Amino acid sequence: MDRNILIEELSQIPVEKQAIEFVERKGIGHPDTIADGLAESVSRALCKMYLDRYDRILHHNTDETQIVGGQSAPRFGGGSILEPAYILLVGRATTNVNGERLPYRTCAMKAAYSYLQRTCKSLDVDWGVVLDCMISQGSADLRGVYETQRKLANDTSFGVGFAPLSETETITLETERYINSRLCQKLPEIGEDVKVMACRNGSKIDLTIAAALVSSKVPDGGHYISVMEQCREEIADFAAGFTDRDLSVYVNTADDHDKGIYYLTVSGLSMENGDDGSVGRGNRANGLITPMRPMSMEASAGKNPVTHVGKLYNLLSGQVAQKICDMAGGDILEVHTRILSQIGKPIDDPQAASANIIYAPGVDRSKYDREAHAIFDEMLQNIDTLTMQIVEGKVTVF
Amino acid sequence: MDRNILIEELSQIPVEKQAIEFVERKGIGHPDTIADGLAESVSRALCKMYLDRYDRILHHNTDETQIVGGQSAPRFGGGSILEPAYILLVGRATTNVNGERLPYRTCAMKAAYSYLQRTCKSLDVDWGVVLDCMISQGSADLRGVYETQRKLANDTSFGVGFAPLSETETITLETERYINSRLCQKLPEIGEDVKVMACRNGSKIDLTIAAALVSSKVPDGGHYISVMEQCREEIADFAAGFTDRDLSVYVNTADDHDKGIYYLTVSGLSMENGDDGSVGRGNRANGLITPMRPMSMEASAGKNPVTHVGKLYNLLSGQVAQKICDMAGGDILEVHTRILSQIGKPIDDPQAASANIIYAPGVDRSKYDREAHAIFDEMLQNIDTLTMQIVEGKVTVF
């Protein structure tokens, strides 16, 4: 197959050299990220159910979870959730096959319940949230496109990606992961609802972190302040490992302790008290929000991993860009990739694909063009391996 | 206090002697009874929360649970719930006290979750139902009436009661309890959704029972039939202990095995598959539906046990009637009681109360009039002991 792949040089200053960078990551407990996580876990559970029963993944898209924030009354040493947050699973699924009706909603409910159990350690999932499900069957036409044997694009859509992550991007991503893995074991007062925003101004990086504390584990304001201080120090140490730039860390800057304003929550989650959340409003497929980078508006979480180009092409674009970078060592400074589908056409044969490359000064691009093309071509050819990586959770999508 | 209590002779043929009797009991797993049970357990939990925090029970009425039946696909040896039933807790509660906001919805959710866990043994409560809660604050005016120190009637309403239960009524009540306690241990195939309907025609009693079997425990039609047969026999033996009348037992008469129609469910509950339920649509406060007896339309389940005359007077009426019967040995054949409140007046001083008594032939009623009056008077005086009996679950209300 002769795929329509274009490799071009990009004459642009790499992000790392630009004056200003803004980067943001909404942590796993942020309402938008919980919505993403639920949507994706539901899709994966449906995939497994379809595979178990029919040896193939049937049509579904569960990329529309809505979280309606609850009401809570945290207080030092205790507090309670007054009105549970309401979580509505929304989307489309194949609900019956040849007359057999499938337990699609029970499957979704179970996946969502388990995801919350695993992810939100201080939340009592049994009665601390209302979990509802309005997933139902999709339009017959779309299912028509889907149910063919060949994997055809479900939409005219595109994916974009880039590599490598800049230093600031890496710090943003890794810091949130650090807080929600090792740091929260050391400081169990920290809840899962963490937001990291980085602003690099020249050679100075400001890392602003909002972290909800779990009220039952914080007996008083003194304890709170000491946790915040320790938190700030640990993060500064951790982040310093990624950069030589001048790095400042700020935690919970909206606090105003004189007025009694602390970022306290009963469950470690701001959705308990008025923060709503929705799929696709937060992190892109690479885990970050990067306003000066190529970004797609597509929500990857919850989309079916077989024919949904909005999901597959965004993930693949990132992987291709990374692989091209890796291949060239330091000769390539930045790669931007794009893939455009055409509805009804095979997904491994896009309407257009391109890689725009910023080379290091003095590099002979002709040396890399063919190789970059080959990488792109091969990864498109093997796009269906991506499907099972997604189903098995080997690829993160938010 | 001089209470307005009237004791009258009733010249009527006692139910036991009438030609025909219809009696029904919806078992604890029937959708209407689950709604009742949820409403009552939520009310009791709120009572305890208010008592713990403020040493008194604050205003609430949670007597409006709606169950929307799900969709299921039971089959011999397995099956699954396709779409979980939706359970909506509805009602009013005191949501804050002197500026303190109370966890009223979490309290209700927890009580409902626990009730389902305890009651529905084959239901996976975590994902097999959607549990939602729209309980919120009531109208300020009604709360005004409530929040006085003295216990005043919340409405102009009445309660009615009778005693003793007829033989047919006793059989109906005890048979359901037997099935849902001892029999279901012997025959674990039997789910909680049991309905008992008795029709006595002269000296012949027909007991028609619908009992949902749990599909995973019934490998095939042969097993089903043998369980049905054993079930029928055990019930016939059990019920025969209550009567000398000619008694026939019919189980799952809507089955049509030739057409493949069996009463199979995944969870032992018909609400899993299209049966809706609602508070106050089933059993009266004495556990029975008795169309030829005095009955109140008030739903007792879920009403507050402090000032809600619809709950208190219905329960008290039954207790008074029973106590008057007991006092007279066989001299009194039947007692009908009624109590009428007046909104805003103390609940221990009703607008009107009456006991209508059917005496055995030849009995001198003057002998019992004073005593009956005294019983009624004393029980009204002590009506507030009923409140804690309800909170502690010592009195059943459905």
Place this chain on the structure above:
Amino acid sequence: MDRNILIEELSQIPVEKQAIEFVERKGIGHPDTIADGLAESVSRALCKMYLDRYDRILHHNTDETQIVGGQSAPRFGGGSILEPAYILLVGRATTNVNGERLPYRTCAMKAAYSYLQRTCKSLDVDWGVVLDCMISQGSADLRGVYETQRKLANDTSFGVGFAPLSETETITLETERYINSRLCQKLPEIGEDVKVMACRNGSKIDLTIAAALVSSKVPDGGHYISVMEQCREEIADFAAGFTDRDLSVYVNTADDHDKGIYYLTVSGLSMENGDDGSVGRGNRANGLITPMRPMSMEASAGKNPVTHVGKLYNLLSGQVAQKICDMAGGDILEVHTRILSQIGKPIDDPQAASANIIYAPGVDRSKYDREAHAIFDEMLQNIDTLTMQIVEGKVTVF
């Protein structure tokens, strides 16, 4: 056909002669009655849809509407609804026929919307309530029973009826109708949420009426009091036309004007402010709640009018009782009727039917036995005419 009909003499004091009577009617704007009205209007609309398309009424039961009260802030001369009441239509319907999918929910929504528009004149239905619908398909088994050509009972159930209405019952019924037709035209301040409770103690009748006023039409407390006074007088005049007994009328007795408590509403409906409502919790099929009369717990509203014995037998029992009374002039003082179905058997051939008759003193009952039997037999034979009367709204069911 030889129907199993029993005509018996009943030796009992007629209600009219008993010492005490309690009667209640929840008016058309009471939350429970609105729920009934919605359920019935939805059923009738579905009937018409099925008749239009297939010339027969298909299976449905929409007898489970839940109303969750809203929040409002009425004030003299104005006020507003803060949070709309939530109305959930629940039930079962035939959702597709031979592969044709039917607009069952749109049909239900339209019927409910129109019913509210017609019935609740001061409610802005477009945004003053949330109208939701969870009606979906029923269990296949029940539909199996239904879809046969012959009309077979859907359940083992019974209906009960009586006639004539006592004076107090008539007054209760007619007073509410009067208020919601002629009186509210004269006094447009009166909303639809009216509740009438009558208590007859010997020859004295107390009529207690709660009537929500529409706040925008009541500029101040003085106006309120004058409307209440006029309301009381008009009702007293009206009710006096039905009785020679001593009759007292009380209106809005829960008011406490010194404390600023008036029964004011923005929409004329208490559901706007915390009053919940549910089908089958209020008036019986004859429009009344009569605790000392034979009553069925079945909700008639919303049930299908073809095979649902809970609906048909309750309505028919009342009609048969009335017709027997009418036939005998004053010779018959009271008739109680009962009809018992057997699931799967033709509805015109019940398992048992009985009429228990209280004759006037000295009347020769043999004279009427045969005629009563004939009436009962004929009306059972023509029970299917009842179906279309219900569909066309010629029979009221709440």
Place this chain on the structure above:
Amino acid sequence: MDRNILIEELSQIPVEKQAIEFVERKGIGHPDTIADGLAESVSRALCKMYLDRYDRILHHNTDETQIVGGQSAPRFGGGSILEPAYILLVGRATTNVNGERLPYRTCAMKAAYSYLQRTCKSLDVDWGVVLDCMISQGSADLRGVYETQRKLANDTSFGVGFAPLSETETITLETERYINSRLCQKLPEIGEDVKVMACRNGSKIDLTIAAALVSSKVPDGGHYISVMEQCREEIADFAAGFTDRDLSVYVNTADDHDKGIYYLTVSGLSMENGDDGSVGRGNRANGLITPMRPMSMEASAGKNPVTHVGKLYNLLSGQVAQKICDMAGGDILEVHTRILSQIGKPIDDPQAASANIIYAPGVDRSKYDREAHAIFDEMLQNIDTLTMQIVEGKVTVF
């Protein structure tokens, strides 16, 4: 005030000169855009309510509408909506002020209802959708920040903008507007759910349009095809007015008439049949999705227009970029702007602001630097005029 504004030269190939461009606009009837439109109309209505009552806009954010697609059965010349789409308004509002409770939900419901009435001409809003509202009060802390007199940033967040629109961007935006204004008057068969995707490859522009037709206005397949053809021609003519490039127009490419697949809808909206929608998933504040341009993930629609930097800075960034372009005539080819807030600081004094400018070859940038700075400074100074432009609908945000 000395604002922190940086004007820099950007050395990059302007989008107009790059090889490939992807641009998308989801039309006003697309489910995501309807969600945006509802969210924004609710916010504007709340603003007006607060202004009317308190002369200032109080805290709210209603940027989380969830649309759950319904089920429909369109057919040539007719068809019907089977299950109405469910629309859930979500968000936070100020619910009472100094003890006065506000009609915040009624206000939201009314705004949403009216918006649907105005926007969706073939939808029967009364019963063709379920409109629900879970807007409630926000967290006290955030409200604290809000309720100060000075306008302080509600978050650490950023806005990005660019100007001018490229030719392809202009065509995409204007074509959708043209279809939903003039063209749909000429061809009333066209519904509001239109999606325009443009792909420019060098000097060739492909315009792919999906347009839902209203089934009742399309008697048969022949009519459909002729409307499609006319639609295609009219759009080609219209779009040609914006470009000299080679432009191809494709309409409803997912159709497969041989298999009976047409893009038919009852209401002109795909949400009627399984298409879900959500705020912030579609167009950015400038009305477009432009993956190769700087984009913010913030949903502008529904956010409060007083302190929400996510809304204000995105809008302002675009306006500043445009004004700088306009000022320089053709000397400036492209402007990228960014504004970064700091939570709790005045919104007119951001933490950082920058304009990156691509000059035409040979232009002396020093000539424009001061002027660009002045424009940026002045527009930040007058940022509060933006608030009322938003409230009055003079600025579009999606």
